Amino acid sequence: NAGVTQTPKFRVLKTGQSMTLLCAQDMNHEYMYWYRQDPGMGLRLIHYSVGEGTTAKGEVPDGYNVSRLKKQNFLLGLESAAPSQTSVYFCASSYSIESNTEAFFGQGTRLTVV
């Protein structure tokens, strides 16, 4: 059982380049999330989705777009990468957003923008 899989695991981008991070989950979860993790800042929610075809902004959405065309996939796009987007990105999914539901995380994508 793969759980939550992120691709790629590492990437170096030049300022202004674009890229898409892919998150796939095989647990039939309705809810999916993208976080970024920076030193001293903790995990911050970028965007999330409560079901196929839906997306919503999180705490730090600027500079990112997302799509959830299929229930199992949640894509995070950077249209014009900036050095401030250098971070570790984690995707997560959960069965529910109600009480005491565990969120399962992917292994992370380490992105460096130069």
Next chain:
Amino acid sequence: RKEVEQDPGPFNVPEGATVAFNCTYSNSASQSFFWYRQDCRKEPKLLMSVYSSGNEDGRFTAQLNRASQYISLLIRDSKLSDSATYLCVVNRGASGGSNYKLTFGKGTLLTVNP
């Protein structure tokens, strides 16, 4: 006041020690509470949920005080393998489906020394 605040740490303790982590949250509407563990350069993983009556899982005990908006995690007889960052996580839940927010504290690094 930040939504979720944890002891800044880091904590360095000898094997066998008892160590306690504290966490406070600002939103009284928060519905569920967790402790996650994150190993170096790995994804966060659920350690345990925190229930109102307090709960124990082996050497780990979690407590919740809703009146004080305070959560704690106690690790007894600490092992070398307990070395990790411990994340306090609060779920505001979803009234109406649009108010979801799973908020992470910045984490407290624990190093258990031989």
